Amino acid sequence: MVDKKSPLPMYYQIEEDIKQRIEKEEFRPSDMIPSERELSETFDVSRMTVRQALNNLVSEGILYREKGRGTFVAEKKIEQPLQGMTSFTEDMKARGMEASSKLLVFEKTTAPFDISRKLNVKEDADVYKIQRIRYADQKPMAIETNYLSVDMFPDLDEQTVLGSLYSYVEKKKKQQIAKASQMIEATTADENQAVLLDIPVDAAILYIERNSILSDGTPFEVVKSAYRADRYKFISDIYRT
Amino acid sequence: MVDKKSPLPMYYQIEEDIKQRIEKEEFRPSDMIPSERELSETFDVSRMTVRQALNNLVSEGILYREKGRGTFVAEKKIEQPLQGMTSFTEDMKARGMEASSKLLVFEKTTAPFDISRKLNVKEDADVYKIQRIRYADQKPMAIETNYLSVDMFPDLDEQTVLGSLYSYVEKKKKQQIAKASQMIEATTADENQAVLLDIPVDAAILYIERNSILSDGTPFEVVKSAYRADRYKFISDIYRT
DNA sequence: CAGTGGTCTAGACCACTAC
DNA sequence: TAGTGGTCTAGACCACTGT
Structure with missing residues (x-):
């Protein structure tokens, strides 16, 4: 009872x-x-x-x-999709793979136009640019590039990036991460991507751009990810209104 | 007040x-x-x-x-994504384009294995296979293939397909369409797709497979869509638990 | 008709935050 | 301490479904 x-x-x-x-x-x-x-x-x-x-x-x-x-x-769910928004590590774990990564870039730079707009900061504001190769079971899975506002996280450093970025954000801002707006497209690999992901030039790439948002509605991060299409499929539920 | x-x-x-x-x-x-x-x-x-x-x-x-x-x-949403699950026609309208389509295939056939599993019907059950080219502003946008159980919709015909399939389903089953499970991947065009979509062979394709579900949890439809990646990006919101 | 979910009331006590 | 949202009560009337 x-x-x-x-x-x-x-x-x-x-x-x-x-x-x-x-x-x-x-x-x-x-x-x-x-x-x-x-x-x-x-x-x-x-x-x-x-x-x-x-x-x-x-x-x-x-x-x-x-x-x-x-x-x-209700009827049982036939295939349980990955519910909700997850980090790369959580995502790979749910797929039964082990995540690791290699840091390529960690720098402060002036925000590109599209990034400044999506982070809701001034056009010449400083942002962190963090680029990593993401591995699943030691094989390259994706190239991930994150942008965060320097103004919002003045003390962010490489050490933090190696840990869990999302728990750092939630502790720092004393708020929950609420949701993200996503854009998913298909492209083909350019030479640089082909080398980093160990695939042929012009192989299919699943490209995901994500704008992550706190519960008060503030955007705090833009992530651009290029996934190997032969190894990664994006799964989600959508609801009718 | x-x-x-x-x-x-x-x-x-x-x-x-x-x-x-x-x-x-x-x-x-x-x-x-x-x-x-x-x-x-x-x-x-x-x-x-x-x-x-x-x-x-x-x-x-x-x-x-x-x-x-x-x-x-909460902060204002910067970019309003297409909320919820929409038909191709609704989707194109929201993007400011005019939808049309050409019916390529309408037939009853034995369910392929993956379809029977996703529709929750017996392996040798009959299903409708409906294949259409979807146009946006008169230009090819996607090849869409729908599968529905004949058992669940015994009187489905070509006329109904030309109208709104979803309102037919909701009226027939006296239930709301609740949600869909989706799988999104990137591929490259084979010869057949290249001809139908008017793109080069090996051009990028955004491939979406959708399993649509009524409010009682019954799956009623499987849709496989191959979108021209140069014209279509998939936009959605995801929520953190 | 009796039974169901949908809406609504006018209170109550609690844990938490801010001063 | 005063004010907030979180939880909970014991009722009530309504519209809708099935018999």
Whole structure:
């Protein structure tokens, strides 16, 4: 049941309970789960608390509601895509590979026009330019170039870049990283990319440009990545409105 | 203020009111908006109703909360990406281009293995295979191949395909289309694709495979699209958990 | 008709932040 | 300490679905 003295909120405990019952196949896909009033009695909580739990599960795509009918268990996800925004290291780990990298460039430089616009800084402002080769299982996977505002992170150094850049950012700005806007395109390798990625000139490249944003809406980073198309596919979920 | 007799829910009216006040710059980015208790007084509704409105705006990325401090206006989005899952026609319209298409193939056939798995049907089940060239402003943009289960849509015909496939699906299954799992890769054009898309052999192609899913979690469609990389970039937002 | 989810109220106590 | 958002209660009325 639920523990009213637990530090965990009751709606969270109810979420976990229902998820487990789906896992154990006590509730199966397209089954109706007990009504909100019934759940509020069995858990001995108010109906609003049950609704908060169910709303979260609906937004996770685990349940769905039908007006006047009930709340139902959604079909199992056939292939679990990489959910959410991840670092290269997390991404490779989820794909069962080991990530490593080699730093090519770490410098302060004047922001190129497109970068200054996307970082929301002045046109001649200084930015860090960080370029790395990213390896998966010791083989080249991508060339990644990051740009961050010097103004926003005055004390950023090479040591920090070798660790987790994202946890540094979240600690520094005392804010969560909320989301990123992405642009994905296909290109072919130029000579420089071909050498660095160990592929033929004109081989297919998956090119991703990402603009990362804090929870207050401030952009803090632009990342340009050129992935070997033979080794990397981008997987995501998109939602209809 | 809010109209208590309106058929629109009060939380929705409050959402719209706050969005307008941000639009009019009455509330500016990083401003604290009035507290929940204050808003509940001025709108003359309960605090829970205000919270429902604010929660929706937070999940849209328009506001953000800080525990013990208040609720704040997020920075303006610099570039508005195409939000959510769209049809080719909607996508082109948002990019300021006119969509058209030519039907190449409409047939019933036995499902290829990968398709049957993704549509969650038996291995030898019948599926529709629909292949079209998609044009933007009269120039070839993509080759799109759709697969749908014959069992799920027994009466699908060429006429329906020429209209809006998604509204047909939503009407037929009495359910909303909820989301899609996507895989994006880069390839180079083979001879057939080069001819159909009017590009050189080995030119870059952005290849997107999409598995579309109803709100009860049932997959109903697999789409494979080969886009001309010189004309098409894929834009999206991703969220950190 | 009885049952369901959708909306809403008028309170309450808590943990956290800032002064 | 005063104010904030986070959680929770015990009710209520509504529109909608299925029988």
